[in-house]
Amino acid sequence: MLTVKNLTVAYADTPVFADVAVHFNAGKITGIIGPNGAGKSTLIKAILGLIKVQSGAVDFSGKTLKEVQQAIAYVEQRKDLDLTFPINVLDLVLTGTYGRLGLLKSPGKKERQAAYDALEQVGLEAFTKRQISQLSGGQLQRVFVARAIVQQADIMILDEPFVGIDMKSEQEIMTILNQWRDAGKTLIVVHHDLNKVSNYFDELVVMNHGIIAEGPVEEVYTARNIERAFSADLSNVLFATKEGASA
């Protein structure tokens, strides 16, 4: 469980959003949607302590970020990574154990086994020795999900996990997300493809330089909220058929 209170973030005096308050429940997959530049990734980075905030705080079930840091897994956007780096699939997944190992300890047999098991869960156990640039986009994303598995985190934050990946990988990742949800973890997914919102998420946060709406998908994913966050045109396209059917 995670509560954001009165959060204000600005880049060089231009506020991204001000006084944002939002709540993420445990045992739910919460999607964050909004147009480009709405502040979705910024919100996530603020929660993770990766950027400076002007004011506000994030409460992790009564604890601070420092106290729960080890228990948060973050699957970032793949475009920010150097794929030529000399690292193979298994070693990449192993980096998920670095946080709990702490300084001066190296991953041993137990950690290697955990990394292998995680790769098995995402169906990539045959790829352990591959250099990461020799994977498809979907396979690479599954490797990062495997790393999140070995982190044994309670809170999982994924930034646009389904961008540029194949259906097969998307399905496998969704299966893992559902398992995590059923295990009572808190899941936050920044998402861009509005078509699958109802299928994938239990709860939804609609953003555009602030929170437009939050709550269960069936209450929040409405023509009105989409119109307020995006545009009337998009809202019409997405909801025209539904309303046509009911009318």
Added chain:
Amino acid sequence: MNSLIEFFNALGKYDFLQSALVTAIMVGIMSGLIGSFIILRGMSLMGDAISHAVLPGVAVAYMLGVNVMIGASVFGIIAALLIGFVAANSKIKTDTSIGVVFSAFYALGFILISMAESATNLHHILFGNILAVSDSDIMTTAIVLGIVVMFVVLFYKELLITSFDNTFAKTYGLNTTAIHYALMLVLTLVTVSALQTVGIILVVAMLITPAATAFLWTDRLETMLVMSASVGVISSITGLYFSFTLNWASGPAIVLVAAVLFAISFIFSPKQAFFSFSKRQRTKEAAATQTAEEIVR
């Protein structure tokens, strides 16, 4: 062949040549190790900057009669902090900030060296003078090598993750800034050691060329570190041989050997696949495995 025999004879006879060889090997190892992380972090320019920015520190150390390592480290770290500070607190990008800071430090170094009235030293500092290393130089170099090896072994995990995925390292609570400045500090120590063999101007070559050569051959970081150090050692020994035999300056001789090794790797390494034949073949194979996988799935 004769000159090789002569080189080995001389090695047995002259202490100065033995000292030179030992120093060259140690510098080859340490610059290969640290250089690997420098190129993987995309910090080649930073490596160049720090190596030039230690010059005023060297001058001040001469003036005050303290150990060169101390003076150089102080100025190396000040330069690294200043580069970070200017980039973080202005609209200026890091590469520009590097250019401004290191050229200023370098210029200051020239003036301080001329004030220290050691014109002969300046030449050695700029181009290296490996045949003149003293016993205390060897000791200092050995200590720096010890520090470098310990640093890389003890903090291998942290160096790997901050080089590959700094954001991830931050999210699990690693102090990535501390790792960055620790690396900068070790880099200044390596720079001052490499000063004796190749001189300030060419230090960056010892950091980058062996590491880049190793990078072309392997997909594993451990292998890259060992290969990079080996290329550093081979370049140093071979360069020293040319320097002794043909009376070339040691720095340029060592750096040219390293560059030749890089050129050979560029043409023949499997990862680079410079020959279009092997490249085409590899693409085809990759496409074939890809399709096979898709079918299986």
